[in-house]
Amino acid sequence: MTAVLTGPQRATRRRRTLLVLGVLTLAVVAAYLTVDVTGSWGYALQQRGRRLAAMAVVAVAVAVSTVLFQTVTNNRILTPEIMGFDRLFVLIQTVGVFVLGAATVTTTDPRLRFAVEVVVLIGFGAVLYRSLFGRTERDVYVLVLLGVVLGSTFTSLTLLVSRLIDPNEFLTLQDLLFASFTSVDRQMLALSAVLVALVTLGVWRLLPRLDVVALGRDTAVGLGVEHRRVVDRALLAVAVLVAVATALVGPITFLGLLVANLARQLLGTHRHAWVLPGAALLAVLALAGGQLVLEQLFGFNSSLSVMVNFVGGIVFIALLIREPRQ
């Protein structure tokens, strides 16, 4: 805080931080794959490898979507999950089963089903952005409140619709909704990995412009960035990534908030070329490390999202309290 570092010193420190994160992640990944294997190594590695792959896909999706969302909305507290994106996705899935019947839903090509769900989510994202984050600045507290209201509305609607569903069909729905890292469908995983990779690659070309968009709309326009276009593309990416993450493991509300802010803090920059990899590594660390600790120390299997939300929730409240009131 007191000592002023020069630009090159900061860059060195950033590189080092990212390197440390990378090494830590590798270590946790290795530990997760090998610790306490009983019986067949081949089987254990295959099982754990798949779980790990699911975590990595979710981690990247959540990290990238949160950072992008915060950039285009110019704030560091709101995330797609806090604004209710993930719970809307669950609602869409539920309504899908209700309207079409479980048989139709499970027999449709998952790619088609997913595409339809994502399109609906994109529509919601566009409406939300236009109405809330348009020209006028809004109080972040109002937005948080709105997110809470939207989120619980979606949850209640989901509950309502699932009550109306035939009990047998409901089982299918539960399989769809309450996926966890331990029960990820292989086909779905492959599809998700490809999608996340494609979206991340697509976003990569936007990064310099996103750095400018983070300065605020007027400054960005003044510097010649086609603000609207960049924001639209970023939101598109956000919708796809949130859908992927939610479809794979269900809502983990505060993971994105946690890793995006931590990455910016640790790396001391808002530049996307640094923050995105940093946040993604942190997310892998949180998920794989958390799962490792839970499985090995406590013998739990699926309460990771509870843990992440607990820690993330505390950070969220801390950020809200620190945020200067406009």
Add this chain to the structure above:
Amino acid sequence: MIEIESVSKSYGGVRVLDDVSLTIPTGGITSLIGANGAGKSTLLSVASRLLPADSGRVRVDGMDVATTPGPVLARRLAVLRQENAMSVRLTVRELVAFGRFPHSGGRLTREDSRQVDEALAWFELGPLADRHLDQLSGGQRQRAYVAMVMCQGTDHVLLDEPLNNLDMRHAVQMMRMLRGMADELERTVVLVVHDVNVASCYSDRIVAMREGQLVAEGPTSELMTPELLRKVFDVEVEVHELAGRRIGVPWS
């Protein structure tokens, strides 16, 4: 050259710009004066396509600002807003380097870095270059923002109250620099100023606004009169000739 053709803008039924037409010739400094709320910032925002007009249009060197691609326009015209709060934490050098974005696309060439260093030196920001903006005083921060805009190296520069928070020395330096840009590089500078004497001493032309309309425009010497100033600001101002300059003294 900046051509503003019958531009109007309303906020919730209230007309803030009322059919404003104005041509700002190439080269030279034009000062925009007027009371608080007269519509100066709004006009500047419309002229620099930060704000869409309800009707009318603005052309910069013949290019319509509403339809010209952003990157093209950003190499011709730079704008400083009145307020410049940012939600990200930047060092002074990082901020100023963003001024090169229209040319570099985010990847600074050696020439870009040279211009950044030059701008930092010009605004005496060298020793502060690696500090974060939130660790600066108001005037230092203002200089950093102006340095970013200057770094854009455009032929047209629109500045909304660039002298905000500046001490006397830095204010004079900034005006001299703008004068130099206008005289030697034939650049077109438009600025909003509240000190009519700055407008009088440094600008070639004055544009006076009141309640969203143009009151008068023309060469500085013709507009620096007690009558006009009274009309624009609703205060009695004596205008004295001092060492060949017209100086307004309001509290008489």
